[in-house]
Amino acid sequence: MRFKTTENIFKGIELDGQKNLDFNVEELPPKINWDYSRPLQIEDIDLWEVIYEGGQNRAVYAAYMPYAEFYMVRVGLHEETVFNHGVETYYGPGAEKQVRKRMKDLGMWAPLNDIWVEPENMWLYQD
Numbered sequence: 001m002r003f004k005t006t007e008n009i010f011k012g013i014e015l016d017g018q019k020n021l022d023f024n025v026e027e028l029p030p031k032i033n034w035d036y037s038r039p040l041q042i043e044d045i046d047l048w049e050v051i052y053e054g055g056q057n058r059a060v061y062a063a064y065m066p067y068a069e070f071y072m073v074r075v076g077l078h079e080e081t082v083f084n085h086g087v088e089t090y091y092g093p094g095a096e097k098q099v100r101k102r103m104k105d106l107g108m109w110a111p112l113n114d115i116w117v118e119p120e121n122m123w124l125y126q127d
Contacts, residue, residue, distance in 0.1 A: 002050040003029065003064060006042060009072075034068035039091055042072060051099075052108050057086060060103060069124045071099045075106060093124050 029047055034040060040063065048061035056076045063070035071090045090098045103109075 001028070004048050004050055004061065006045055006048065009048065009059075009061065009074075029065060031067045032065060034063070034066040034070070036068070036092070040066075040068055040070045040089075042087070042089065045070065045072075048072065052103065054108060058106065058108060060099060060108065069093070069095045071095055073099060073102055073106075075102075095124075 045063045045065065047065035049064045051060040051062055051071075053059045057074055058076040059074040061072045063072075069092055073088045073090070075086050075088060088102065090096075090102075
């Protein structure tokens, strides 16, 4: 798994001399769950899991700290405008499905990984 800070994503700042932070399974950062008391904003996220990074500024990140169903998609240089700066966010129930569809629309490779969902959070993944 690879992780990046919000600052690293937007400013390209290298951390500890590396462009990406890599952690082994035993070294995962602490996971603090979001309480869904209000919608998340990009600025609320300190650490992102890297889902996909490709050329032309295309990337997909999942919120990790705090941990929530919140995704950020960088749609690429050719789709950046004055209004969206090439960034889209997806939040809450169904966000994962929306992100997968958007990745397919943009021609991005979408990894298929099993994820563990605590019973109290199943409402985020039900149709």
